[in-house]
Amino acid sequence: MSIQNLNTFDPFADAIKSSEDDVQDGLVHVRIQQRNGRKTLTTVQGLSSEYDLKKIVRACKKEFACNGTVVEHPEYGEVLQLQGDQRENICQWLTKSGLVKPEQLKVHGF
Amino acid sequence: MDEDMIFDPSLKKKKKKKTGFDIDAALAEQENTSVEAPAETGDVDVPDDDNLDLDTFGKKKKKKKKFFNLEEIENALPETPPAEEPEPQEEDAVDDLVLEIDFSKSKKKKKKKNNVDDLTVEDDIKGEDQENVEDVHGDWIGSDRDYTYDELLERVFDIMREKNPSMVSGKKQKFIMRPPQVVRIGTKKTSFANFTEICKTLHRQPKHLLDFLLAELGTSGSVDGNSQLIIKGRFQQKQIENVLRRYIKEYVTCHTCRSPDTILQKDTRLFFLQCETCGSRCSVASIKSGFQAVTGKRAAIRAKTA
Numbered sequence: 001m002s003i004q005n006l007n008t009f010d011p012f013a014d015a016i017k018s019s020e021d022d023v024q025d026g027l028v029h030v031r032i033q034q035r036n037g038r039k040t041l042t043t044v045q046g047l048s049s050e051y052d053l054k055k056i057v058r059a060c061k062k063e064f065a066c067n068g069t070v071v072e073h074p075e076y077g078e079v080l081q082l083q084g085d086q087r088e089n090i091c092q093w094l095t096k097s098g099l100v101k102p103e104q105l106k107v108h109g110f
Numbered sequence: 111m112d113e114d115m116i117f118d119p120s121l122k123k124k125k126k127k128k129t130g131f132d133i134d135a136a137l138a139e140q141e142n143t144s145v146e147a148p149a150e151t152g153d154v155d156v157p158d159d160d161n162l163d164l165d166t167f168g169k170k171k172k173k174k175k176k177f178f179n180l181e182e183i184e185n186a187l188p189e190t191p192p193a194e195e196p197e198p199q200e201e202d203a204v205d206d207l208v209l210e211i212d213f214s215k216s217k218k219k220k221k222k223k224n225n226v227d228d229l230t231v232e233d234d235i236k237g238e239d240q241e242n243v244e245d246v247h248g249d250w251i252g253s254d255r256d257y258t259y260d261e262l263l264e265r266v267f268d269i270m271r272e273k274n275p276s277m278v279s280g281k282k283q284k285f286i287m288r289p290p291q292v293v294r295i296g297t298k299k300t301s302f303a304n305f306t307e308i309c310k311t312l313h314r315q316p317k318h319l320l321d322f323l324l325a326e327l328g329t330s331g332s333v334d335g336n337s338q339l340i341i342k343g344r345f346q347q348k349q350i351e352n353v354l355r356r357y358i359k360e361y362v363t364c365h366t367c368r369s370p371d372t373i374l375q376k377d378t379r380l381f382f383l384q385c386e387t388c389g390s391r392c393s394v395a396s397i398k399s400g401f402q403a404v405t406g407k408r409a410a411i412r413a414k415t416a
Binding site for chain 1: 325326328343345349350353401403405
């Protein structure tokens with residue numbers, strides 16, 4: 001016989017899990033940076049480390065026809081870098097592939 | 111509300127008599143209005159038309175006062191358009207500064223410019239309005255029919271709008287500010303000319319807005335001597351507007367009631383947004399620039415660090 005109230009509940013279960021996600025608030029930040037001339041760079045920060053970012057970048061490169069890399073950052077973990085303004089593309093792609101929920105995405109820049 | 115309405119016509123009357131103004135027609139209409147006004151107070155629920163009436167009453171008072179003074183001074187020439195002209199302009203200036211704008215103001219301006227001659231016109235308008243009102247309320251008062259939900263809803267909102275216009279969100283809480291003036295300097299820099307002015311209208315520290323802008327745009331920049339912001343990179347006004355809008359949404363308007371009347375205060379390393387209207391207090395996201403990729407010349411960076 002189990003009484004639900006008597007079940008032990010770990011209030012920190014969520015906290016522990018989310019801290020493991022190496023993301024502060026579970027948000028995926030999509031940013032844009034201007035380079036010289038009309039060139040731009042799109043960075044995606046905060047993707048869960050459960051995923052193989054190398055594979056993701058490979059797929060993205062093919063999909064958006066751009067170059068890209070994965071950069072290791074001491075504070076922010078692995079960060080995806082894509083050439084050009086791929087904010088729209090990457091947002092659509094990430095939600096479509098189910099890697100990120102739309103409410104987790106946070107797009108920065110102009 | 112009723113008291114006001116009863117009160118106003120009498121005031122108006124007094125003033126009109128004091129002035130001993132030359133418009134006989136106006137006097138005649140005045141009587142009309144005084145007859146009509148009680149009728150109007152009879153059926154309390156007059157939504158927009160009441161507003162209109164009140165507006166016109168207020169205006170008449172002002173006008174009368176002005177002309178009264180002028181007459182005392184000059185004893186002649188009841189119509190002095192140049193004396194009135196400056197006021198609307200002043201109001202313009204105020205409009206720009208003040209964030210919320212009643213839409214009654216535009217009406218006022220128009221009517222003020224028209225001068226005394228339109229007293230008669232106004233009264234005519236009012237007469238029409240009241241006719242309309244009676245038309246509208248004819249089917250309310252006489253019949254026993256059930257009121258439809260839409261009608262009642264409209265009525266409630268009309269009354270709300272009339273009694274305290276600030277409460278009905280969406281109507282009055284319009285957030286109007288000057289557009290940012292963004293000018294390109296050379297090919298690589300952008301100037302945000304009215305940066306400090308915008309900070310003032312938003313009641314935010316320039317530093318806070320600066321941090322946000324630079325973090326969002328992923329660039330560097332600074333405020334120069336002419337209190338304009340110089341940002342590295344090419345940006346257009348539309349893009350800056352976009353970022354500003356996001357800033358306002360996050361750091362200026364209250365998250366609960368969306369009123370822009372808020373104070374941003376720092377408390378134990380966190381920023382809290384305190385609303386002056388509804389009293390809510392909530393923490394806002396800290397400004398983080400996040401990951402910044404290397405966009406400059408690597409050789410230069412290596413030279414700097416080494």
